Amino acid sequence: MFGTSTQLPGLAPDLLVTDPSGWRPTAELRGHSLDALLDSSRRRWNAQPHAAAALAWKAYTYWLALPAVLGYASARRVPLLSAHDVLMHFDDPRPLVTLGLRADIPVAVLPSDPLALSGLPQVRVVPTEAALREEFRASLLDRHLTPLLDAIHDRVRLGRRTLLGSLASGVAYAVLRSADVLPGPSTETINALLTTLGVDDLVELVADAGGRLDVQRRTCCLAFTLPQPKVCKGCCIKP
Template sequence: MLTEALQRLADGRGGVIGVEPGLVIEPDETWTPVRELLREPYTLLDGLIDETAGRWNAPRHVGAALFWKTFGYWHTLPMALGWALDGRVPIMRPGDTYFKPSDAGVTIAATRVRWDSGAGAIGEALAESQEPLVKAISARAKVGERTLWGSTAEAFAHPLTAIVPGDYMKLLEEIGRPVDGLVEPTDDGYFRRTCCLWITLPDVDPCGSCCVLRPRHRPQATASSSGLSSSA
């Protein structure tokens, strides 16, 4: 069911999708093991951060945040959709996962996929596959981990509002930290509680989910704060 949904998504986007619809590949020389991103002295990871920053004429920490927004989205999307469709969650272990540059930014796939179920399995996958990258990117580019995890949280919310309906707030709550509490629902969508930093680029419009667009909730006035008293 999931692979069919991914293929429909790819067809609807003219083939521009950041995950192989079939999930599993036999990698050729165009694919790079994801573990290479964590190989010291982090030459590959630094290069991708710098390339992203250069593409948008952005400071390095902004380039790092935007690189992760893309990479984290496509790594998270299959787990979000699988959970919503039939509860079967594809787990791409770090040693089995590959990526390559593409028109979607990156495309991700694996040499094998383990199928699991439930938010607990997703949380374990985030800890194993995403947390080391989040920590490395944060340290290399001086961008906050909470900012980066906000993009992962949105990578659950977006597909479950735009592709397959699903209770993303329930899922995020069940996963727990570090993604719970980083998005909030609205009548027709959601807002982030952290910024992906796109808005810091010159002459761009904010994302529809941008935290700068969130309505500011003012505390309800009390008798004393409004200048009224019980004897008035």
């Protein structure tokens, strides 16, 4: 989607991590590594604990979901983002965290996909696009982000709706920012994914002044509470 070796802050070069030295599984975010992430967010934005957690979640969920969202949207191939198969490090100062995927991460595909006949052990064939989206939800939300959300709730008072609103906007933005090179209507892809995740009521697709689709949030990431307040373009809070 972005060029084979494009450097995106937040994702490993080429996405896959062939040498895991220096990387840690994101499953560690349920323990001390989550405290390190939240503390890094607090220092970066000079934020109160609840705002630091909301902004850390917003950044993390965008980069985490991006490969699965664009894999589905472009090729109907979904990497299954278990917390064991997604790796992280904090060595790059540009993003809050850098994520990458194990080279043998399982991938869900349709029967019509050439990978379905490959015999590769990491390829999981599912019968329909609806089943593919359910694999997307199960790996991204049920098994990865929901435990992380619960761990965040153990540390700060922060509404589930607030956090899931950032997930919804991240999924929508991922598709819209790549719309020029994706097959099919962006609105259909976004609505299908958001409905599968159960967060379709948290954002709305609206036309901007130039007639291009944009994302209007119905929740806030709390960036307006920072010492230097920021109101994001699609925020439900108007400046």
